[in-house]
Amino acid sequence: MRTTPRDAAPATGHPVLRAAGLSRVFTGRAGEVTALSEASLTVAAGELVVVRGPSGAGKTTLLNLLGGLDRPTAGTVHVGERELTALREDKVLELRRTELSYIFQSFGLVPVLSAAENVEVPLRLLRTDPAERERRVAHALGLVGLEGHARQRPYELSGGQQQRVGIARALVTEPSLLLADEPTGQLDSATAARIMDLLGELIHQRGLAAVVSTHDPLMVARADRVLEIHDGHLSEPAARGHAPDPLQAAARPVAPVTTEDTAPASAPAEEPQPEPLTRAELRRRRQRP
Numbered sequence: 001m002r003t004t005p006r007d008a009a010p011a012t013g014h015p016v017l018r019a020a021g022l023s024r025v026f027t028g029r030a031g032e033v034t035a036l037s038e039a040s041l042t043v044a045a046g047e048l049v050v051v052r053g054p055s056g057a058g059k060t061t062l063l064n065l066l067g068g069l070d071r072p073t074a075g076t077v078h079v080g081e082r083e084l085t086a087l088r089e090d091k092v093l094e095l096r097r098t099e100l101s102y103i104f105q106s107f108g109l110v111p112v113l114s115a116a117e118n119v120e121v122p123l124r125l126l127r128t129d130p131a132e133r134e135r136r137v138a139h140a141l142g143l144v145g146l147e148g149h150a151r152q153r154p155y156e157l158s159g160g161q162q163q164r165v166g167i168a169r170a171l172v173t174e175p176s177l178l179l180a181d182e183p184t185g186q187l188d189s190a191t192a193a194r195i196m197d198l199l200g201e202l203i204h205q206r207g208l209a210a211v212v213s214t215h216d217p218l219m220v221a222r223a224d225r226v227l228e229i230h231d232g233h234l235s236e237p238a239a240r241g242h243a244p245d246p247l248q249a250a251a252r253p254v255a256p257v258t259t260e261d262t263a264p265a266s267a268p269a270e271e272p273q274p275e276p277l278t279r280a281e282l283r284r285r286r287q288r289p
């Protein structure tokens with residue numbers, strides 16, 4: 001029997017996303033499919049939560065519910081103080097435009113629009129005035145290193161550059177919550193690593209609450225918290241007996257412990273114990289050739 005998923009308290013920041021008892025049952029020709037079963041999670045400002053699990057486990061279903069793209073069969077989602085699951089469709093749309101952004105595996109760019117025009121779309125929907133739009137689009141393209149590519153169409157950009165446009169578009173409205181469904185799923189591993197570094201850095205720098213689904217162990221290493229999903233059941237890997245990921249463990253604040261607790265019996269007592277790495281140091285180390 002599975003235990004009820006633990007809703008771990010976020011390490012820092014105020015809660016931006018709160019989901020409680022989320023379930024989604026689809027009814028199709030083959031009968032009922034429980035895609036998600038009583039999932040609960042809280043994500044704080046500045047916290048990157050990764051959800052990993054095999055194909056068909058329920059990752060997209062969960063993200064769609066958190067982002068208001070689908071309605072749960074049971075349970076609630078709060079974004080800030082507002083209960084997303086209690087809002088009318090037009091209010092959900094308004095919340096999606098202002099408070100939360102989505103990054104898609106397939107980039108989701110409009111092929112006939114330039115990079116800048118793609119990034120501008122959410123601002124047009126918000127009726128932001130043209131001068132402000134121009135300023136914010138330029139800033140967002142700068143954040144992802146695409147200043148020189150503003151006029152290019154998606155087909156003139158590499159996969160990694162297209163996903164950078166997707167990230168710029170997601171950030172241009174300055175949301176508090178970012179949801180990304182396998183954002184590196186269509187990229188080669190080197191490009192995926194660069195995109196994950198960029199995404200992780202921007203999420204932390206800008207204090208966003210983020211939920212990212214992925215199969216990719218490198219994205220997992222950049223997470224503040226990892227949740228696993230299997231057959232629609234969301235849980236914390238630690239409760240399932242997984243060994244901690246060393247990079248991930250190093251990236252998190254570590255409670256002070258005595259040398260006696262940690263030093264192997266054979267280690268000389270005076271041997272210096274390594275300091276826990278800060279995120280900035282981790283980034284620097286990863287960037288070294």
Ligand SMILES: Nc1ncnc2c1ncn2[C@@H]1O[C@H](COP(=O)(O)OP(=O)(O)OP(=O)(O)O)[C@@H](O)[C@H]1O
Pocket residue numbers: 026027028033034035053054055056057058059060061062
């Ligand atoms: N609209 C739908 N109608 C019926 N069943 C659905 C529907 N959407 C999803 N499912 C089922 O719900 C389960 C979870 O699907 P979901 O797409 O959330 O998985 P996933 O973890 O995102 O998979 P992948 O990694 O392959 O994208 C699967 O069994 C899927 O077949």
